[in-house]
Amino acid sequence: MRIITPSEAENAVLAELTGEYDAYSEMTMDERRFLNCLLLREKPRNVLELGVAAGGSSAIILNAIKDVDGAVLHSVDYLKYYYQDKTLASGFVVDSYPALAEKRRRHAGGLACKFMDGIGDGIDFCLVDTMH
Numbered sequence: 690m691r692i693i694t695p696s697e698a699e700n701a702v703l704a705e706l707t708g709e710y711d712a713y714s715e716m717t718m719d720e721r722r723f724l725n726c727l728l729l730r731e732k733p734r735n736v737l738e739l740g741v742a743a744g745g746s747s748a749i750i751l752n753a754i755k756d757v758d759g760a761v762l763h764s765v766d767y768l769k770y771y772y773q774d775k776t777l778a779s780g781f782v783v784d785s786y787p788a789l790a791e792k793r794r795r796h797a798g799g800l801a802c803k804f805m806d807g808i809g810d811g812i813d814f815c816l817v818d819t820m821h
Contacts, residue, residue: 695726702729706752709785714745721749724816728753733813734760739801740818741766743773744780750816751789762793763808767819769798 703725714721728736728750734757736750741764754760764780771777779797783790796804 693723693726695722699726699729702753703749706748706786709782710745710748713743713782714749715742716746716749724749725753728814731814732757732760734758735809735811735813736760736762737808737812737815738762738764738818739816740820741780741795741797742818743771743777744782746816746818747780747783747793748786748789751783751786751792754792755789760792763796763804764793765796765801765804765808767798767800 700722703722716724724746733754736754738747738750741747744764747762747764750762754762764783766779768779771779771781778784780793780795783793783795794808796808
């Protein structure tokens with residue numbers, strides 16, 4: 690069995706991400722660190738995120754892949770709006786990080802299969818965080 694433990698350096702990369710993401714993330718700090726650690730180690734170029742809500746995990750993913758050349762995040766949510774506030778778009782938290790947002794492709798308003806032709810194949814990393 691292999692146990693994956695985030696390093697201090699990996700946690701420091703996550704700590705660079707301050708502000709709005711923290712207020713809306715529905716993940717525990719341990720979950721955030723684990724996701725960040727996996728992304729930093731694997732350096733995926735084509736990431737698929739199923740389930741977006743406010744976009745807390747989107748911000749974590751984008752921060753972790755920011756230095757990976759050609760990396761892109763495809764964020765897919767069934768809803769076009771944040772489920773707790775219909776005045777906010779799904780994934781709105783990422784808008785607070787314009788330098789990170791350029792690597793995101795947002796797909797909202799339907800099942801993931803609706804968007805897969807546009808996303809294509811070759812997914813290197815997938816986070817499935819749909820209805821709990």
